[in-house]
Amino acid sequence: MDDLVFLSRLQFAITSVYHFFFVPLTIGLGLFIAIWETLAYKSGNSEDERIVRFWGRLFLLNFAVGVVTGIVQEFQFGMNWSEYSRFVGDVFGAPLAIEALLAFFMESTFLGLWMFGRNVLPRGVHLTCIWLVFAASCVSAVWILIANSFMQHPVGYVLNNGRAEMTDFFALITNPYFLHQIPHVISASICTAAFFVLGISAWKMLQNTEDAFLFERTFRYALFMGFIGLIAVLLSGHLQGQSIAKLQPMKLAAMENLEKTSDPAPLSLVPGLEIPAMLSFMVHNRPSGEVQGLEDLQKTFEYRYGEGNYTPPVWVSYISFRVMVGASSIMMLFIIYGISWHLFMKKNIHRKIMFLMLLGISLPYIANSAGWILAEMGRQPWIVYGLMPTDKAISVGTSSNSIIFSITAFTFIYGALAAIIFILMRREVLRGCKSKKPTRKTAAVKV
Amino acid sequence: MSLEIVWFVLIAVLWAGFLFLEGFDFGVGILQFFFGKNERERGTYITSIGPHWDGNEVWLITAGGAMFAAFPFWYASFFSALYLPLVILLLALITRGVCFEIRHRANFEKPRFICDAALMVSSSLASLLIGVALMNLAIGIPIDVSGNFTGTFFDLVKPLALFGGILSLSLFLTNGALFLTLKIEGELQTRAYNFSKYSVIASTFLFAVATVLLCKYSVICIASLVLISSAAVLVFKQHLKTAFICVALCSACSVAALFYAIFPNVLVSSIAENSLTVWNAASSAYTLKIMSIVAAVFVPIILVYQIWSYYIFRKRISPRNVNIEV
Numbered sequence: 001m002d003d004l005v006f007l008s009r010l011q012f013a014i015t016s017v018y019h020f021f022f023v024p025l026t027i028g029l030g031l032f033i034a035i036w037e038t039l040a041y042k043s044g045n046s047e048d049e050r051i052v053r054f055w056g057r058l059f060l061l062n063f064a065v066g067v068v069t070g071i072v073q074e075f076q077f078g079m080n081w082s083e084y085s086r087f088v089g090d091v092f093g094a095p096l097a098i099e100a101l102l103a104f105f106m107e108s109t110f111l112g113l114w115m116f117g118r119n120v121l122p123r124g125v126h127l128t129c130i131w132l133v134f135a136a137s138c139v140s141a142v143w144i145l146i147a148n149s150f151m152q153h154p155v156g157y158v159l160n161n162g163r164a165e166m167t168d169f170f171a172l173i174t175n176p177y178f179l180h181q182i183p184h185v186i187s188a189s190i191c192t193a194a195f196f197v198l199g200i201s202a203w204k205m206l207q208n209t210e211d212a213f214l215f216e217r218t219f220r221y222a223l224f225m226g227f228i229g230l231i232a233v234l235l236s237g238h239l240q241g242q243s244i245a246k247l248q249p250m251k252l253a254a255m256e257n258l259e260k261t262s263d264p265a266p267l268s269l270v271p272g273l274e275i276p277a278m279l280s281f282m283v284h285n286r287p288s289g290e291v292q293g294l295e296d297l298q299k300t301f302e303y304r305y306g307e308g309n310y311t312p313p314v315w316v317s318y319i320s321f322r323v324m325v326g327a328s329s330i331m332m333l334f335i336i337y338g339i340s341w342h343l344f345m346k347k348n349i350h351r352k353i354m355f356l357m358l359l360g361i362s363l364p365y366i367a368n369s370a371g372w373i374l375a376e377m378g379r380q381p382w383i384v385y386g387l388m389p390t391d392k393a394i395s396v397g398t399s400s401n402s403i404i405f406s407i408t409a410f411t412f413i414y415g416a417l418a419a420i421i422f423i424l425m426r427r428e429v430l431r432g433c434k435s436k437k438p439t440r441k442t443a444a445v446k447v
Numbered sequence: 448m449s450l451e452i453v454w455f456v457l458i459a460v461l462w463a464g465f466l467f468l469e470g471f472d473f474g475v476g477i478l479q480f481f482f483g484k485n486e487r488e489r490g491t492y493i494t495s496i497g498p499h500w501d502g503n504e505v506w507l508i509t510a511g512g513a514m515f516a517a518f519p520f521w522y523a524s525f526f527s528a529l530y531l532p533l534v535i536l537l538l539a540l541i542t543r544g545v546c547f548e549i550r551h552r553a554n555f556e557k558p559r560f561i562c563d564a565a566l567m568v569s570s571s572l573a574s575l576l577i578g579v580a581l582m583n584l585a586i587g588i589p590i591d592v593s594g595n596f597t598g599t600f601f602d603l604v605k606p607l608a609l610f611g612g613i614l615s616l617s618l619f620l621t622n623g624a625l626f627l628t629l630k631i632e633g634e635l636q637t638r639a640y641n642f643s644k645y646s647v648i649a650s651t652f653l654f655a656v657a658t659v660l661l662c663k664y665s666v667i668c669i670a671s672l673v674l675i676s677s678a679a680v681l682v683f684k685q686h687l688k689t690a691f692i693c694v695a696l697c698s699a700c701s702v703a704a705l706f707y708a709i710f711p712n713v714l715v716s717s718i719a720e721n722s723l724t725v726w727n728a729a730s731s732a733y734t735l736k737i738m739s740i741v742a743a744v745f746v747p748i749i750l751v752y753q754i755w756s757y758y759i760f761r762k763r764i765s766p767r768n769v770n771i772e773v
Contacts, residue, residue: 060548064547070508074508078522078527089516089522090730091734093517094516094737101742109502110752111501112498112502165730402534
């Protein structure tokens with residue numbers, strides 16, 4: 001039984017973290033391309049067009065993996081978590097179905113039109129298609145986060161017939177957890193795309209090929225995008241932290257490893273190094289104020305739910321929070337450097353830092369994954385906060401061998417996909433903004 | 448009519464829509480490998496479904512999502528019972544979806560050949576497994592009183608279930624071949640047409656067997672047999688557009704026959720009193736009402752833009768004018 005729980009959780013962790021490698025780039029790069037195609041549409045400039053095409057090719061590669069790994073997400077609630085599905089399906093199924101109806105159809109249809117319709121559609125319609133793809137990816141994020149927020153902070157339901165039944169759809173879609181989560185996820189997506197563009201552009205500028213000037217343009221643009229995105233990530237993350245202090249004090253105590261309830265509470269930077277009263281300040285906006293500790297919270301939970309361990313894995317929460325914040329801070333340093341280069345040192349490019357920017361592509365990925373691990377591990381031992389423990393949620397009819405088979409198969413195919421996509425993206429980047437064949441228009445001009 | 452029945456019908460419609468649309472692109476995914484003599488020809492075949500396959504597949508995702516939202520007990524029991532077939536189906540769908548994108552990014556003959564082969568294998572597997580899964584709905588699976596699967600993998604691949612797989616495979620192949628006769632020009636079209644003659648006859652035969660085996664009373668079942676037989680006649684008379692529609696309708700009709708046959712059950716248990724029904728598997732009236740409003744508003748919009756996208760790409764393609772450069 002414990003085996004089944006562990007394996008089911010492992011499978012969900014692997015497939016979800018992997019899926020979320022591709023989602024934020026789809027959202028952020030979709031926005032980037034949509035804006036750039038709008039510029040190209042207005043200027044009619046073939047250079048803008050080349051930029052759209054280059055990033056469009058990378059976008060499509062990324063999108064393909066995002067889509068196919070998304071199907072697994074939709075199916076595995078029923079496959080691995082059937083008790084959970086029965087218990088919350090009345091509330092949780094609705095946002096998933098709405099996501100498919102509102103977002104997936106729109107995303108796939110208009111991406112198909114955008115991809116194959118360049119020579120068929122009027123330019124304005126083609127432009128509209130990519131904006132619709134971006135809109136759909138945001139809509140998709142909205143509904144899946146509404147679903148996730150119900151697991152974190154259930155609202156708008158009543159317990160009836162041994163399950164959670166929806167009583168207030170409006171409460172579900174205005175869940176305070178969701179309202180604080182969505183800006184953080186969207187701004188993190190913008191950062192992911194900004195660093196993707198920054199890293200690749202920096203590398204191409206270093207190579208100094210004939211299309212390097214185009215990458216300098218996207219580099220400068222991505223600096224701006226990354227700056228806005230990072231500010232938004234910090235602000236929304238701060239607000240989300242405050243909301244978690246109210247909605248899930250246990251998660252906050254775990255990610256700070258705060259044993260005892262304190263007033264004022266210090267902020268731990270690394271084990272052994274603390275800033276006095278800083279945690280109180282972050283939670284309450286003033287240098288005093290109580291922050292509940294793990295011991296007291298454990299007692300409160302026991303009083304409410306009976307005997308048991310209600311403390312999430314503290315070290316996982318503690319470390320992942322610091323990894324998330326640490327990665328974002330390094331991203332901030334990159335942006336500060338880049339902007340000062342943009343403003344003051346237009347000629348010189350520090351080669352080493354530019355090369356580091358290429359490695360910097362990984363930073364948002366690390367931060368995104370750490371953020372989700374914190375959000376989901378900090379929710380433990382609950383699958384639905386306060387309503388259903390995770391170990392009661394699995395499919396009891398499934399054998400552990402089946403799950404081992406599927407974990408192995410998914411891991412293998414996901415690994416292979418990552419390698420293939422990496423190779424193909426690298427090749428597209430090396431190819432650069434040059435179009436292999438002259439387009440019909442330029443050919444006509446030459447004649 | 449109660450909302451439970453409305454949603455039962457809507458889920459049947461989603462499955463039917465999925466088979467109606469994705470049927471031919473599964474078929475094309477298999478056939479390109481056998482019809483196309485070189486990478487350019489295979490590419491031409493694949494391009495015919497390039498803009499559409501993803502939108503078609505969303506019908507399946509939506510069918511799953513709708514089952515979850517409207518009948519959570521059905522979704523939970525059915526998906527966990529069919530664990531291994533679904534894992535394989537997912538692997539096939541992953542492979543398939545990625546192949547479309549990477550095949551025209553790969554600049555060499557060999558990786559493209561591997562992609563096309565993988566597309567063929569994954570499309571075949573997916574076609575088979577869809578049939579197996581749906582047939583299991585019809586014949587029932589062993590589930591206990593709380594809806595949990597008590598059987599083993601071999602309870603899911605009984606001869607009848609496998610027959611369901613072959614049925615869907617043959618139907619999708621026919622559907623795919625006919626789609627190609629409508630979308631492709633020249634010699635490549637002729638190959639598809641010649642194949643469709645054989646496969647439509649094979650499908651008709653298989654459907655006749657299915658009708659005798661499975662549905663003695665069902666009118667809808669007879670209707671799908673009539674549809675596939677008329678498709679056979681139409682293929683030979685070269686009314687290909689009508690034939691294509693007949694085959695696609697036959698897929699949809701088979702789903703209708705299946706859902707009609709199991710109603711009011713949604714998941715038949717081999718232990719009769721454990722069967723899940725539209726009543727005991729459904730969501731609350733409130734959730735169904737919300738979902739009905741959303742579906743009533745958005746399904747028509749979806750239909751409009753999906754049909755529009757088919758209209759945009761209505762032109763026939765041949766190896767000469769195939770343009771997959773993004």
